[in-house]
Amino acid sequence: MSTTGYFSHPDCHKHEMGPGHPECPERLDAIEDWLLATGVKDALDTRAAPLASIGDIELGHDRMMVAAIRGLSDSLGDDINAGGPAYAQIDPDTALNIHSWNAAVRAVGAVLAATDAVMAGELENAFCAVRPPGHHACHNRSMGFCIFNSVAIAAKYALERHGLKRVAVVDFDVHHGNGTEDILSGDERALMVGFFQHPFYPYSGANSHAGNMLNLPVPAYTKGMAVREMIEASWIPRLEEFKPEMIFISAGFDAHRDDDLGQMGLVEQDYAWITQRLKDVARRHSQGRIVSSLEGGYNLNALARSVEAHIRVLADI
Numbered sequence: 001m002s003t004t005g006y007f008s009h010p011d012c013h014k015h016e017m018g019p020g021h022p023e024c025p026e027r028l029d030a031i032e033d034w035l036l037a038t039g040v041k042d043a044l045d046t047r048a049a050p051l052a053s054i055g056d057i058e059l060g061h062d063r064m065m066v067a068a069i070r071g072l073s074d075s076l077g078d079d080i081n082a083g084g085p086a087y088a089q090i091d092p093d094t095a096l097n098i099h100s101w102n103a104a105v106r107a108v109g110a111v112l113a114a115t116d117a118v119m120a121g122e123l124e125n126a127f128c129a130v131r132p133p134g135h136h137a138c139h140n141r142s143m144g145f146c147i148f149n150s151v152a153i154a155a156k157y158a159l160e161r162h163g164l165k166r167v168a169v170v171d172f173d174v175h176h177g178n179g180t181e182d183i184l185s186g187d188e189r190a191l192m193v194g195f196f197q198h199p200f201y202p203y204s205g206a207n208s209h210a211g212n213m214l215n216l217p218v219p220a221y222t223k224g225m226a227v228r229e230m231i232e233a234s235w236i237p238r239l240e241e242f243k244p245e246m247i248f249i250s251a252g253f254d255a256h257r258d259d260d261l262g263q264m265g266l267v268e269q270d271y272a273w274i275t276q277r278l279k280d281v282a283r284r285h286s287q288g289r290i291v292s293s294l295e296g297g298y299n300l301n302a303l304a305r306s307v308e309a310h311i312r313v314l315a316d317i
Contacts, residue, residue, distance in 0.1 A: 005126035015103035034304035049110030135177035168244035173252020174262030176205035224270030253297030
């Protein structure tokens with residue numbers, strides 16, 4: 001059995017963007033309840049996510065953008081005290097509440113702490129059950145339910161703070177990780193591979209020209225077997241050639257056939273298969289080092305089952 005860390009924090013439950021928003025605190029509740037009910041949680045090394053430093057967040061984001069989000073959060077507190085609105089809108093899909101700053105900073109902190117623990121050999125790999133998600137957050141803009149890009153920041157952190165020469169980011173969310181591509185594009189120390197439904201929000205990724213980006217746009221209603229064949233034919237050879245010293249996963253589970261925010265046809269076994277293939281690559285080239293962080297997944301039952309399948313493979317249980 002490999003030692004798998006599970007990083008989360010109550011602050012990540014407190015961020016919410018209004019009634020009926022699909023990116024809701026109940027997502028984490030569904031995951032944790034299911035992992036407890038199935039006994040999977042007992043096999044994990046559970047750790048509390050710390051707050052990331054501003055300096056580390058700025059590895060991925062423009063200093064003025066980080067300051068603007070902090071200012072928006074602070075002003076929201078003043079507004080609420082004066083009887084004002086409970087939310088500050090960043091874009092039509094993305095808002096802050098009074099707890100969002102801490103949630104976003106802990107989401108980054110979780111992935112960085114997981115990186116530290118895996119690099120130190122305390123854990124072989126880790127899953128971060130955090131929100132808000134991050135892969136749409138660009139260098140100078142929050143968007144698409146995302147405030148800070150935890151995985152892109154962690155990839156930079158592994159390179160800059162731990163001195164790794166090559167890291168890979170794997171994104172299997174139903175939406176293109178445009179923010180991660182924006183932050184890592186052109187950095188030859190990083191390879192990003194992903195599939196995503198296309199054409200679909202955020203309407204990017206299909207025409208990327210950066211040499212370190214391997215995007216697989218797929219049409220709506222694509223099922224798991226077709227995705228597996230594409231991964232085997234393109235992702236795996238490219239990862240094997242690149243020989244990453246660490247693998248980061250933007251683990252979105254909204255390509256599941258039961259998830260109404262996308263129109264793809266994956267099931268739990270597909271996520272388990274993808275995780276196993278990535279684990280095989282990590283064992284050959286990365287000393288097994290994988291850090292995975294939650295992105296999308298909005299059907300609560302499908303999300304919980306898919307995370308279980310993903311973690312069972314990471315933890316060999």
